[in-house]
Amino acid sequence: MTAENISTVDQEALAAYRPLLEEVHGLIDAGDYEAGITRLQKVARASGNDALMNYLIELRVAAFPEIAEKVTPGPMFEANSLLGDVEAVKARLDKDGYLFFRNIVPVDLLTELRDQITQILADLGWIEGGEQRMLAKALCRPLREGQPRFFKAHDRIIKLEALHSLSHDPSIMNVMRQALGETVFPHPLSIVRLIFPDSPELATPPHQDFPNNQGTSNLTAAWMPLADCSISEGSLAIMEGSHKFGVLPLKFHLGAGNRRAVLNEQVLSCRWVGADFKVGDIVLFPSLTVHKAMENQNLERMRLSVDFRYQLEGEALTEGCLQPHFNRISWEDIYKDWKSDDLKYYWRDKHYVVAPWDASLHELPEGHVDEAYEQQLAYNIALTRRKESRLSGGDDA
């Protein structure tokens, strides 16, 4: 929070709030940025004082890098040598809450999907076309899930047969059978992540998949990038052993899913692990494991990845897991241009228990609408300042 970001007019309007601001900065100086913001936001929102609201937003701009987990992950254990020994595979998953495998998924399948996705993104002006297209160099300001322009691309991508068939590929199914059991099947809810560069504020925060999916907590995700993806390009990081501490409370976050887990002491004692993923590498983790995306520090390229979720027959799922991601397009529409009928409605032949959706597990705390608005505003200011500062050759703001 720097003085030049506060106008003289604002300085005067803030005079009456000096004691409050001193208290807020006391909390921040003691290392608790979030407590400082929480203290100020209560008063600022109720005050109707523009200067105080501006102050809050400026504090949020300054807070982004302070609040984000600065993680230097240790190495993920490479579990390839365990394959073939089902007991060893299961035991390792149970112990660590993840399994990382090198070179599992055929590169041509991932590259073909990337080719189709980048065609759509280039077509819509998100990324450079032509020879550079596969690099996915962003041309527009970051778009977030939920924005109309985001859905222009996503509504086309979600129809790709290559996306949905990938979750059934024998390469992944073979690993999943060893990790979970013979009757394992993927949920049709296949997810594509379109992650922009230059936006650490939007990096997927630490979270568990359970609140979003519910059903069985044995539900297991498979995450894989659609090109090589190093830690500094935003690969997935896992909190080793964090699946053993139950469901964590939620808070609003600008990143994918708009929710982050509030980590308690037990979970915080777990170690972050990560990897420089090569295309074809895959990480699996059950739905109580805390994971997050590392920040995509590449200033040009988008990070494109997919994730699928798997469960055993006979276990519980919620209805939403049988819908396409964001549930905007019907399966009929999705299937229209598919070449093969084999995978259409495949889950109707599977046995599972439909569990009711528990909305309370997914709820955000009171005030989250204000929180979302303020964070979005602060993020836009932070991004604009970064870009301006770079254009003028200065240091990053």
Ligand SMILES: O=C(O)CCC(=O)C(=O)O
């Ligand atoms: O790719 C990301 O940024 C998030 C992925 C994720 O949370 C998941 O696969 O469950």
Ligand SMILES: [Fe+2]
């Ligand atoms: Fe997740």
